[in-house]
Amino acid sequence: MTSAAVQHVSEARLWARHMELAQHGALSKGGVCRLALSDEEIAARKTLIAWAAALDLAVSTDAIGNLFFRMEGSEPDLDPVMTGSHIDSQPAGGKFDGAFGVLAAFEVVEAMRAAGIEPRRPVIVVAWMNEEASRFAPGMMGSEAFTATKPLETILAVTDDQGVSVAEAVQRVAAAFPQVPEIPLGFPVHAFLEAHIEQGPILEAEGKPVGVVTGIQGSRRFRVTVTGEEAHAGTEPLRKRKDALLAAIDIVDGLREAFADPDDIVKFTVGRFEIAPNAPSVVAAHAFFSVDLRHPDWPTLKRLGDMVGPIAEARKGPCGVETREIATSPSLDFPATLTTLLDEVATDLGIDHMAIYSAAGHDARQLHYVCPTAMIFVPCAGGISHNEAESSEPGDLADGARVLTEAVVRLSA
Ligand SMILES: [Zn+2]
Incomplete structure (x- = not known):
């Protein structure tokens, strides 16, 4: 039995939001340059915060500039179910890498609200800070700090090629959002799910709209x-x-x-x-x-x-x-409890899917070390990513969001 939420996932809204978010840092050939903690990224954060306000989500940030949107659960003290990805991009990146995971997570909450579903566990949408490493290297700073895989001080001391430190850039972003409270870095998570474009050619070649990711190379x-x-x-x-x-x-x-x-x-x-x-x-x-x-x-x-x-x-x-x-x-395998759940959900929804391995790294790698974690892939045209030409089909994005929605509903119930 699938929940009432899935039918409220809107392909049109999800697509329109990709196009709207892509306005922040838009490039001439259809791509995006939205470096971590830049003015363009601040503008994108404003857009997300506006959507969150309409959904009555509680917005917060932390010492590394991660952005959280919390849908309260009927038992607020239970560990939350978390889902999201990143909104920073490569210098000549596409509209979907990272953005899809955040926008699909918003679609989850939209659909749950529309269906009148109150989760037992809180549901948190997250945008991790600096996944891409294009301004500050190495990347995955937000998820590494959150999971304490690297000390906060080490990350804050990194500078970009203008000599601006992560600490300074995070401060600047915090100053742009005085109304967003800072919560302590890191908290227990019941499960983390990240939706992402595949960035490879397999799903497209196999004609599958959804990949259940079994692990990361x-x-x-x-x-x-x-x-x-x-x-x-x-x-x-x-x-x-x-x-x-x-x-x-x-x-x-x-x-x-x-x-x-x-x-x-x-x-x-x-x-x-x-x-x-x-x-x-x-x-x-x-x-x-x-x-x-x-x-x-x-x-x-x-x-x-x-x-x-x-x-x-x-x-x-x-x-x-x-x-x-x-x-x-290290190469890692996501826990079978979650990959089985995603497999069942896709089957229940009648969405064609296959198991797939992630050849690229993602924030999910870090979360894997602190809570049950898994990923959902959707195809991207020609497997092209980190490129302005990056593109995905609206229907595939929506199918990915449907699987994510149903999985989050079940995990938070
Ligand atoms: Zn990404």
Whole structure:
């Protein structure tokens, strides 16, 4: 049996709100530049707050600038069900990445209000601060601070390329909304659901409007520095050289061989490669490159990542080498209780769906560590995202919002 709320999910309203939100930071080719804590983002927050007022939601913020909209439950002391995503974008981003998750969450509350459903647990719509890392890096600052996966002070000290700190930018946003109270950072959550566009091509290719996300692919990121010796390209004999470039090439080749995967699941990328002095007639004294390694299975990713250092050592030739791991995100599986619930909900609603893995990271990664968490994907055209051309079908967005609505109704009952 499905609740009365789902029939009140409005495809037209959901679409219109995407278009309205996209006015804040609108770019000429249909995309959006709405950097975290910018003027454009402040304007977008104003729009959300206006919608929330009409729904009689209690607005609040916290020390990192997350934005919460609370629909009270009949038992207000119970841990809330939370749903949302982010409203910041890439510098040339689209209308749907992040925005869909927040607007679908608003649609949940709209539909529950219209159906006269009072939840037992509070329902909180959230817009996490700075998911994208385009102004302040790394991203997911709001969800990391909320879940205490990173200390608040560390995050607040980060600066943008103008030298403005997160602390200053958060203060500026808070000053723009004197009527929005600040609540303590982090609180217990009964369950978190994030709806998002897939940012990949699978749902579209399979013709499914909804993906039940089973987990998030992890990554390990390394920086490898090879140290050789500068020498004259004309006079130094080859057998005496310590050529950092040739050693680095050899190491990359060794990694490529080690990570060769007939099933094409391992993602191995050397995206940055620099040498010094980078002069045509000088043997390279230094080489520096990045290694980005991803695999959905954490034990496999762990095993492969552990090979980077030893392979670099084995292939360094006469040079010195240093391998540093700068970021580790384990692959994770969302709890079966929630993926089963989403599967049942989609089935009950007669919405065609499939299980899918998230190749990209999301705020849900952080929430996963503190409460039962899951995600719903909807297709985006051509799998294109982080691009002005990003687009989704209104009907697919609405189907995603329907699954989200029914799931939130059941979790908050
Ligand atoms: Zn996103």
